[in-house]
Amino acid sequence: MINEETVVVDDKLELIDAIQQLGIAYHFEKEIKHALDSIFSKLDDIRMETKDNAYIIALLFRLLRAHGFIVSQVYGEDTLIEAQNFTIQHLKNFLSCSSHDSHKLRDYVANALEQPLQWRVERLHTRWFIDAYKKEEKIRPLLLEFAKLDFNVVQNTYKRELKEVSRWWSNLGLWEKLPFSRDRLAENYLWSVGWAFEPKHSTFRLAQTKTNSLITAIDDVYDVYGSLDELELFTEAVDSPSTSEAMSRNPSTAACTTKGSRRLLPVNA
Structure with missing residues (x-):
């Protein structure tokens, strides 16, 4: 028509x-x-x-x-x-x-x-x-009627994606090791839906949610937890090409976020 x-x-x-x-x-x-x-x-x-x-x-x-x-x-x-x-x-x-x-x-x-x-x-x-x-x-x-059906189908896609990133976040264990950090996984996922809601952008939403969640944790390390000396070491660790080297000279909290950041790199985005 x-x-x-x-x-x-x-x-x-x-x-x-x-x-x-x-x-x-x-x-x-x-x-x-x-x-x-x-x-x-x-x-x-x-x-x-x-x-x-x-x-x-x-x-x-x-x-x-x-x-x-x-x-x-x-x-x-x-x-x-x-x-x-x-x-x-x-x-x-x-x-x-x-x-x-x-x-x-x-x-x-x-x-x-x-x-x-x-x-x-x-x-x-x-x-x-x-x-x-x-x-x-x-x-x-x-x-x-088509809009209603489509809305429900897409909602199911979102549920599957949220389960996947929730499993990733739980396995990463960052929120347990950094109790001072904000746990904003759901909000970060909603942000990615607002940016690109179509089902075909599933990979983007998953990668963006993971990235934003790690950025939130890293931001809290800088703003809430770390001392100047710790943050200097953490910054060097992030820039270091070697994960093992970064872990050996970094405080445990900064090392945890560094490890989480590096675990995100292999994600197909």
Whole structure:
């Protein structure tokens, strides 16, 4: 449907936006690119046709910019700043004047004011949007059902990955030998999901979680535990080409983090 010639531009843009916010755009990358290429080739005509529809103009601008199309934008122009302030103020007024059940847009407005779309963790937003999309008038049941199934499948992938890094972290034993260090494995994994949530990036998420967990431990060694002399030895050990040499001249705590850092190197990343 995305690339059907009979579908009007407004509907195409809304469909692409829904697919992205439902978290299933990675299944339709070629179709979305083809549709946006077609729209961009007719951009001047589309602008004229939709010039009185601020919603479609904003949606068109956001989708094209997000996919790398060259659409003029100079942040800092007085007009854009005024438009932003005007919009925020009126959205806040809308929330204060409407009851909880009076308007279907209330949830969208509250969510938009809480945090801009481009700053959100995609998978967390997808979970929220799946519930919000059920209330849409133009809901596409098959699309919604596919999004739910995909979300659950991807969640299972995350569970398997989290089990794997948890096993690695437990076997490493770093948190037992460095009790002063923060144990932030789950948070570090969530960070990697926020960076690249698609299933195909599993190797990246595993490697990044391990790296971030070791960086957290090393940061605490520097900031919380180590003396100046110990940290100088630790820094030398990290730079040393020989693991055995590093272990022989390093204090036990620094040696432990050095060993953990070196054990990460063979990981296929």
